Amino acid sequence: MKPLVLELLAVPKTVPEVRRAVREHLGGPCPEVQLCVSELLANVINHLGEGTSVTVRLTRTDGGRVRLEVSDPDAYAWLIRRRPGPDDETGRGLLLIDAVALDWGVEQRPGGKTVWCECPL
Numbered sequence: 001m002k003p004l005v006l007e008l009l010a011v012p013k014t015v016p017e018v019r020r021a022v023r024e025h026l027g028g029p030c031p032e033v034q035l036c037v038s039e040l041l042a043n044v045i046n047h048l049g050e051g052t053s054v055t056v057r058l059t060r061t062d063g064g065r066v067r068l069e070v071s072d073p074d075a076y077a078w079l080i081r082r083r084p085g086p087d088d089e090t091g092r093g094l095l096l097i098d099a100v101a102l103d104w105g106v107e108q109r110p111g112g113k114t115v116w117c118e119c120p121l
Contacts, residue, residue, distance in 0.1 A: 001025075004058040009051050010044040010072075018056055025058060026066065032100040032119040033058070033066050039097055040070040040115055048074050065102060066121050071114040 004025040008014050018041060019034045026033065037056065044052050057069040097104055097117055104117035 001060045004056075006056040008054060008056070010041055010048070010054045011050050012045065015041050022058060022068075026121070030066070030119075030121070033068055035100055036068055036097050036104075036117050036119060037070070039094070040068070040117075043094075043115070044070065044072050048072060060121065061118060064121055065118040067116060067118050069114050069116040071109070071112055073112040075108055075111065075113050 004021065006018060006021060008018070015038050018037055022033055022037055023030055041054070041056075044054055052072055052074075055069075055071040057067075057071070059067050061067050101117035101119050104115070107114045107116065
């Protein structure tokens with residue numbers, strides 16, 4: 001599979017567009033990957049601000065997994081898993097990723113960071 005690479009500005013209207021591009025690139029339903037890309041883009045929008053430049057990469061691994069990466073320019077915004085209360089309206093994104101992804105993490109790089117996850121295909 002040829003990698004999918006999207007360079008875009010993280011704004012709410014791009015989230016469904018990226019979900020659709022991921023589904024089309026993988027050739028069918030991929031709810032876990034689509035959920036993860038939505039949550040990672042939402043994190044950028046909510047914590048770094050609308051209009052932040054991001055790169056979304058989607059590749060297949062040798063082990064039959066799909067690797068999703070979302071890179072942004074903020075090297076110092078570390079992800080924190082929260083324990084939201086039953087009435088909290090936010091704070092569940094990383095818990096969702098942790099639940100559906102086989103593995104995930106954060107890689108610091110010059111000029112930013114990459115948050116990645118791997119999902120079954």
